[in-house]
Amino acid sequence: MRRRIVIAPDSFKGSATASEIAEAIAAGWHSVRADDDLVLRPMADGGEGTMAAIVAAVDDSRLMPITVDGPDDRPVHTHWALLPGGIGVVELANTSGLGLLDPLRPFHAHTRGFGQAIAAALEAGVSQLQLAIGGSSSSDGGVGALRALGARFVDAHGAETPDGNAGLATLAAVQLDGLRALPVGGVQVLTDVRSPLLGETGASYVFGAQKGASADDLPLLERNLGNLLSVIRQTSIISQTSTDAVALSTRAGAGAAGGTGFGLSLWGATSSSGADSVAQLIGLDEAIRDTDLVVTGEGRFDEQTGEGKVVDRVRATADAHGVPTALVAGLISAAAVGFAASTSLTALAGSGAAAYADPLTWARVAGAELAKRFEREFD
Structure with missing residues (x-):
């Protein structure tokens, strides 16, 4: 069954832009579920990108x-x-x-x-x-x-x-x-x-x-x-x-x-x-309506993420529509509470150095892993 997935990450600062990460996650997802409708909404918080x-x-x-x-x-x-x-x-x-x-x-x-x-x-x-x-x-x-x-x-x-x-x-x-x-x-x-x-x-x-x-x-x-x-x-x-x-x-x-x-x-x-402003400009709320899953992410998920960062904003919007959210991060150093699934590039690559050196490859792997994880639930 075809599903609609919104992919709305922040940039992985110093290694990849939000658009690049979104495209990599999407490529990985489509390698597992080619028929799903993927909506890319790369996000930002007023910083570079x-x-x-x-x-x-x-x-x-x-x-x-x-x-x-x-x-x-x-x-x-x-x-x-x-x-x-x-x-x-x-x-x-x-x-x-x-x-x-x-x-x-x-x-x-x-x-x-x-x-x-x-x-x-x-x-x-x-x-x-x-x-x-x-x-x-x-x-x-x-x-x-x-x-x-x-x-x-x-x-x-x-x-x-x-x-x-x-x-x-x-x-x-x-x-x-x-x-x-x-x-x-x-x-x-x-x-x-x-x-x-x-x-x-x-x-x-x-x-x-x-x-x-x-x-x-x-x-x-x-x-x-x-x-x-x-x-x-x-x-x-x-x-x-x-x-x-x-x-x-x-x-x-x-x-x-x-x-x-x-x-x-x-x-x-x-x-x-x-x-908040970027979410409004790019129509994030409208994109998330009637969606089956939202994937968001950032370079480092830590205790500061809940202080108005992109990941927190995207998850709050998804929660408001009753849509589950999955997290992809370069490194996860805090409990990923409130996410239906989470994965880090560091864990997939085996080290932070390997993940930082080639974030797009590992973001594609992350996208594929998430697609496999949710396939049984979807179908």
Whole structure:
């Protein structure tokens, strides 16, 4: 009997995209049950690969090529996405991301290119913007992006401050009244990060190390972001939001992308769960209705998965429709409670190194194993 299976994994970060994993699982499943109807809905949470997952699932999406200034000023040839209805999607990782730097530059990397891509989408007349901000290489508080959108950040002599976190040290005045107008449908920031701008759980102390900062660097990164907040409180003209800057800095997600979440909130953008927003954009709920099984997955399934991650979001949607969910993960280090079945690439491959070296082969094996496991139940 033919069955309908939805395959909706996250990326296996550092080894395979969500689309690649979904296709590999599907190939494995079809090797056992060739007649089943497989619906691929690769997922994301606002991090690297979010745009690709959305474009793969939304018909009539278009990639719009653009060249921007990368996080170290070198040109980056990239794109933003235009969805039906005039929705623009811009991914920070493609313009100002960690993968664009070698070596990392924690004090000097900036988000100017991200702002340039946003500006290009606005010039194209988008009705709404969805901004995926995971994978940032910078701790500039979003200053580079805001500057590309018309804001001014100057020192005590009225000269524009240097880009990057280091430039925040000499910041003396901010003017936001020159910012471009928001599109009519607003701007949503997609992130799974809940950190505030400052403090032990903020941008610097939680994420500074992954951007190349040493333990000794972290207090200075924090001090410079603190100066940004202090100057905005004293001198900025916030024309598009009446919310107090300190309140914005303490909101969940303000510390995302080295404080870019905070910077975008000054423009008037609102934050949302990346997994929830992507699920809505790709029609996950509709796809899961009248489905026999949902397969989801991620690179590492652990205790943090239940904190708004993709796997948790997909399982909750399936549960709401009474559909069982199976889990495929690179490594499973926590109890897979609530899943009808689970399998890890590490277990199938015999080691984590083998699974990481060839994740698509083992994802195909996982798909085949799941198909065999469910065949008796289906038929």
